[in-house]
Amino acid sequence: MIRQREQALAARAGAMAIAVHALLLLVLVFSFNWKNVQPMNVAQVELWDSLPEPVPAPKPLPEPAPVPPVPEVKPEPPPPVPEPEPEIVIKPEPPKPEVKPKEKPKPEKPKPDPAVKQREEEKRKLEELQKMFAEEDRATQPAPAKAAPAGPTSAANAGEVDKYVARIREKIRGNVNKQLCGEGQPELEFQIAILPTGQLSRDPVMLKGSGNPACDQAVDRAIRASDPLPVPNDPTLFSNFRNLKLKFSPNGGS
Amino acid sequence: MNLTDIQPAADMSIVSLVTGASVPVQLVMLLLLLISLASWWYIFIKVFVLRRASEEAEDFEETFWHSSDLDQLYQGLTAGRRTPKGMASLFEAGYREFSRLKRQGGLDATVTTESVRRAMRAAYNREMDHLDAHLPFLASVGSVSPYIGLLGTVWGIMNAFLGLSNVAQATLTQVAPGIAEALIATAIGLFAAIPAVIAYNRFASSVDRLAIRYESFTEEFTNILHRKA
Incomplete structure (x- = not known):
């Protein structure tokens, strides 16, 4: 590996080689800070807030106005x-x-x-x-028509949200393998994030389990299998579904 | 609304990228690190060796052309305990052969010159062997280590996509860390290869220049001895 006449140089060269690598590593560790959270936030703000405004406003106005x-x-x-x-x-x-x-x-x-x-x-x-x-x-176009009257009143919104939460729950319940959850009335709580298209934007997170891992997994699978979930077409209601805490009991109940 | 909640807390520092990689990829990275260390070690050794050889050639040519008595120069070179290196060793081999033939006597000048030239050619080959040492290693590192890195990357990306097949909802956040981890292997391979290629080309040209200097000295010295024979 090392020639006879190179032996005197070997130690110095080795030290310098290690120094070069240490320097490179330091540069890599400290110069790059690879965090990808901030750009994603910006993108989401654009997605949610720009859509709702133009859709309901122009639809109801032009139709009654020009015809009469x-x-x-x-x-x-x-x-x-x-x-x-x-x-x-x-x-x-x-x-x-x-x-x-x-x-x-x-x-x-x-x-x-x-x-x-x-x-x-x-x-x-x-x-x-x-x-x-x-x-x-x-x-x-059911959404804009409904959105116009339902928009300002929060009570109507709540009713609409509840309706869709119930529909989400029904759809998930249809996909649960109930044999895995036994006879009792286990209640689970999942946090799910839904996109405007009804797709899950990330994996569901279990907040409260039933105590039975097989049942927990069955419900988790059912949530994934229910993708896309029913969501209202009204964009103003999406904020309720972006981070939905869903109480769920596979054997009926609420 | 905590938007950061939607994003997985991805700490993509280089340390987590390396520690998070799969075992084959980590092995590839380790191999590349060792290769890189070795190649830098040889690079520094060759830098020192070639610089010293160049300086010694310069010094020896200076003393050779300024000395009036070759016998005295030969005695000075061989008196020390250390054997002469570089251009001095060419002179030493040639002059020793020349003085030996001279002592025998009765030989034709052409025969003497040929014999001296052969002795110097042998010394020249030994010197070139020392100068060329480790250059093949650097050439191999320069050509092969990108491929080793690529192997690690391909393996890592394969794993990332296999993992993707198990989830219902395929998002970029599920593949991106795996691909980033895998790409680190290619980066390390290139970090090892680029200096090795540059060093190889530089050293090859320095060795060539030294070889030309040695050869011209051989020719000139043969002429001088031919005149003395």
């Missing part, structure tokens, strides 16, 4: 002119084909009295149509 003025203002001037009216009326309500046939008879009759009647009928129909649209909107 159109039938009230526009139909009145053009009774003698048959052509432009259907065009104008069609524009605000493109999805409804019923509008066209109902409005065609009206411009054909230029007489004032039946025209007024028909206009009132028309208004009524339009209002019905609006209601239908609103109901359709509610059916297709």
Whole structure:
């Protein structure tokens, strides 16, 4: 390994080699502080707080606003002119084909009295149509519609949250292997973190066990298997599910 | 709302990365550390040896070209207890052969010169052997230790993904520490390889320059002896 004539140098070179490594190690240990907590916090703040604002606000406002003025203002001037009216009326309500046939008879009759009647009928129909649209909107997008009335009242929020907590509990209960938990009424408490998509953002943490490890594990597995969990679409309610403490008894009860 | 709660308390200092790695990866790291220590040891030894050889060659050329009497120079070199090194050993081998043939007498000048040249060639080879020592080791470290580090990394990442297959919810936080631990092995391998490659190239060129100096001295000294024969 070491030549005869290198022996005098070996000790000094060895010491220097060790010094180099010690220096390198010190630089590595003290120069890098690999903690990844702070950037993740920033990302989460953006995720939760930016979403709720724009979604409920624009939806309810534009729909009632533009539709009513159109039938009230526009139909009145053009009774003698048959052509432009259907065009104008069609524009605000493109999805409804019923509008066209109902409005065609009206411009054909230029007489004032039946025209007024028909206009009132028309208004009524339009209002019905609006209601239908609103109901359709509610059916297709339940969240914003519900969010608008439920937003300000905290009592309604609590009810909604309870509803979804119950649904979460039901879904988990369906996945628990009840044989592992025996006959009694064990009660467990889990802390689970749910993303807006209903997925678990991290592993569930058991706060209180049933005393039976097999049962604890069964419930833990059931929580994972229930992913995605049901969550409300209303973004303002998410804060309740981000860190949910869930009391749970596998054999029924609350 | 304690947001930090969502994150696992990940202390990713280099110490925890090394201690948290799996056993094969730790073995790879240990091996690489030993390799790195050895290569730095040889690097420092070679730095000293080559610097000293260069200085000695310089000094000897100075004394050689300024001395009028070669016999006196030879006596001075061999009088000491230590055997001459480097360029002095070439001179010593050549002059000893020359004076031995001279004492025998009756030999042709060409024969004497050839004999002296052979003696000096032998001394030159011995010197080159000393100068070239450990360079193959440095070359091996430079080419192989990245692969050893890579082996550790691949093994560690394999483990990280195997662990990932056992959980229902695959998140980055479950693989990231394993991959970071594994990548440390590659980092150590590169830390060992880079200095070794640089040192190898530098030492190889210094050895070449010394060899050229030795060879030119051999030629010049042979000429001088040829004139004296």
